Amino acid sequence: MRVLLVHPSPLMYSELYLRLEPLGLERVAAAVRAAGHEVRLLDLQIFDHAEYWREIEAFAPHAIGFSVNYLANVPEVIDLAKETKARRRSTFVFVGGHSASFVAAEFLEHAGGAIDCIVRGEGEVIAPQVLEAIGDPRLDTLPGVVTLTGAGPSPTLLGDLDHHLPARDLGRRRHKYFIGVLDPCASVEFTRGCPWDCSFCSAWTFYGRSYRKGSPEAAGEDLARIREPNVFIVDDVAFIQAEHGFAIAREIERRRIRKQYYLETRCDVLIKNQELFAYWKKLGLFYMFLGIEALDEAALKAHRKRVTLNENLRALEIARSIGLTVAINIIADPSWDEARFAAVREWALSVPEVVHLTVATPYPGTELWLTESRQLTSRDYRLFDVQHAVLPTKLPLKRFYEELVNTQAIINRKHLGWGALRLYGLPALRAASRGQTNYLRMLWKFSTVYNTERQYADHQKPVRYEMRPPRPLARKPSKQELYVHMPAPVH
Numbered sequence: 001m002r003v004l005l006v007h008p009s010p011l012m013y014s015e016l017y018l019r020l021e022p023l024g025l026e027r028v029a030a031a032v033r034a035a036g037h038e039v040r041l042l043d044l045q046i047f048d049h050a051e052y053w054r055e056i057e058a059f060a061p062h063a064i065g066f067s068v069n070y071l072a073n074v075p076e077v078i079d080l081a082k083e084t085k086a087r088r089r090s091t092f093v094f095v096g097g098h099s100a101s102f103v104a105a106e107f108l109e110h111a112g113g114a115i116d117c118i119v120r121g122e123g124e125v126i127a128p129q130v131l132e133a134i135g136d137p138r139l140d141t142l143p144g145v146v147t148l149t150g151a152g153p154s155p156t157l158l159g160d161l162d163h164h165l166p167a168r169d170l171g172r173r174r175h176k177y178f179i180g181v182l183d184p185c186a187s188v189e190f191t192r193g194c195p196w197d198c199s200f201c202s203a204w205t206f207y208g209r210s211y212r213k214g215s216p217e218a219a220g221e222d223l224a225r226i227r228e229p230n231v232f233i234v235d236d237v238a239f240i241q242a243e244h245g246f247a248i249a250r251e252i253e254r255r256r257i258r259k260q261y262y263l264e265t266r267c268d269v270l271i272k273n274q275e276l277f278a279y280w281k282k283l284g285l286f287y288m289f290l291g292i293e294a295l296d297e298a299a300l301k302a303h304r305k306r307v308t309l310n311e312n313l314r315a316l317e318i319a320r321s322i323g324l325t326v327a328i329n330i331i332a333d334p335s336w337d338e339a340r341f342a343a344v345r346e347w348a349l350s351v352p353e354v355v356h357l358t359v360a361t362p363y364p365g366t367e368l369w370l371t372e373s374r375q376l377t378s379r380d381y382r383l384f385d386v387q388h389a390v391l392p393t394k395l396p397l398k399r400f401y402e403e404l405v406n407t408q409a410i411i412n413r414k415h416l417g418w419g420a421l422r423l424y425g426l427p428a429l430r431a432a433s434r435g436q437t438n439y440l441r442m443l444w445k446f447s448t449v450y451n452t453e454r455q456y457a458d459h460q461k462p463v464r465y466e467m468r469p470p471r472p473l474a475r476k477p478s479k480q481e482l483y484v485h486m487p488a489p490v491h
């Protein structure tokens with residue numbers, strides 16, 4: 001069977017800071033190919049919709065699978081599915097991914113029959129079974145599969161992460177993938193899931209709070225297949241277990257792999273495993289993202305981050321002493337006023353790190369979705385990208401965006417424009433001499449992507465697909481209410 005797998009267009013964040021390969025889709029592609037199908041992959045973060053239609057004409061796929069990790073991509077995928085069915089009735093259309101898993105029923109309803117099924121949870125095991133079951137009325141009895149007529153049992157976790165290493169050979173124009181000065185950049189996965197339970201996050205609810213590791217040998221094998229000099233480690237929290245991180249490091253040394261790495265981790269993990277991070281610095285770890293989230297204890301507690309402000313500050317010192325470039329994230333609450341933005345600006349300018357601001361957003365799949373007492377001001381999927389305010393702002397909305405964009409612009413001067421060239425001019429020029437200009441081009445792009453008028457105007461767009469409203473609970477939600485993958489029963 002001919003199968004086309006499609007990743008939708010970039011969100012605001014990826015218009016500027018980075019663009020990364022669709023690793024989940026590449027793993028699904030590997031599994032589908034191993035089952036004997038002919039597979040093509042199209043990434044609309046790089047190609048436009050015209051290319052999608054060209055690909056459909058040229059390849060004439062029997063099945064098209066969309067990846068919807070991001071809620072903001074839901075309307076785009078519904079429209080593409082509708083038009084695809086209108087042009088080619090017999091094509092089977094299915095959708096998987098992180099966000100699709102949390103909003104499966106409403107997604108199918110909006111599509112009005114243009115999407116044959118949603119595949120909840122991990123795709124490697126189930127995608128080939130779905131393709132086998134096309135035309136079989138028992139499709140909706142498969143684990144994780146939801147159709148307009150029924151839903152199968154909860155999805156099954158992939159037993160071994162070493163299976164189905166990403167089919168990177170299917171991607172085209174890979175030189176377009178980058179993060180900051182790591183240009184070009186590939187992605188890799190060492191572990192899956194997160195054992196913590198932050199209230200604003202759905203990484204843990206998706207995997208039923210499980211945490212799995214791939215073997216160091218498979219990590220080495222996958223890295224050895226990567227041509228790019230830079231690698232983004234996509235793990236939710238990298239190097240939770242020091243022994244695993246050291247074992248991968250040894251494998252990398254044994255294979256004499258030399259790359260530069262970017263990863264994301266928690267401050268307490270960095271404090272606990274600082275020797276490991278220092279070791280990885282020698283291996284090429286260059287850039288690290290720490291989710292600090294808040295500058296006061298009350299907000300940290302509300303996010304259930306399970307770290308203190310002091311630990312966060314200590315982690316920053318450790319990262320500096322190791323010599324790592326660090327980006328941190330702070331969650332801006334819609335209740336912030338001018339004084340609060342000013343305080344954050346002042347703090348952000350006083351530290352050498354790159355500081356990002358995202359807007360607090362209750363996502364389906366998070367505990368916050370079921371416990372947030374404030375009413376949503378919009379249920380337009382497109383605004384759920386942590387760059388827009390979907391909860392009532394204390395300041396008038398436009399004023400809120402002025403403060404947000406102004407704060408981002410001021411703190412960004414450190415690492416965009418001329419400020420960046422002072423720091424990374426040499427590697428940037430080296431990359432440019434090899435034809436890699438993604439990083440250089442982003443440096444002066446900030447105001448075309450992030451601007452008050454654009455963000456405010458996004459709220460005025462007609463809404464064709466509205467998210468189902470949450471049904472708030474006055475108690476802590478149960479596992480059944482939160483999880484996509486249910487943890488295996490303990491006997």
Ligand code: B12
Nearest residue numbers: 011013014020024065067070071096097098119122123202
């Ligand atoms: C790496 C990552 C990124 C990367 C790259 C993502 C990419 N190009 O796909 C970058 C850094 C770009 C990124 C950015 C953002 N991210 Co992000 N990201 C992640 C992260 C940590 C891991 C994703 C990943 O690669 N996992 C590994 C692969 C193997 O798994 P996977 O992609 O989930 O795929 C599996 C299944 O989902 C499924 N599947 C996937 N596609 C398909 C398709 C079919 C047909 C089938 C059958 C199955 C299937 O099978 C796959 C294999 O098992 C997730 C958290 C998480 N644990 O999922 C957050 C996450 C997806 N991101 C999130 C957010 C909020 C963002 C940003 C909006 C944040 C921001 N700062 O502005 C931006 C927007 C980016 C954009 N699209 O433009 C949220 C999503 C929220 C939501 N509900 O929409 C998440 C869940 C994090 C969180 N803590 O809440 N992100």
Ligand code: SF4
Nearest residue numbers: 194196198201203236
């Ligand atoms: S924010 Fe990070 S630590 Fe918290 S649950 Fe999500 S992935 Fe885990």
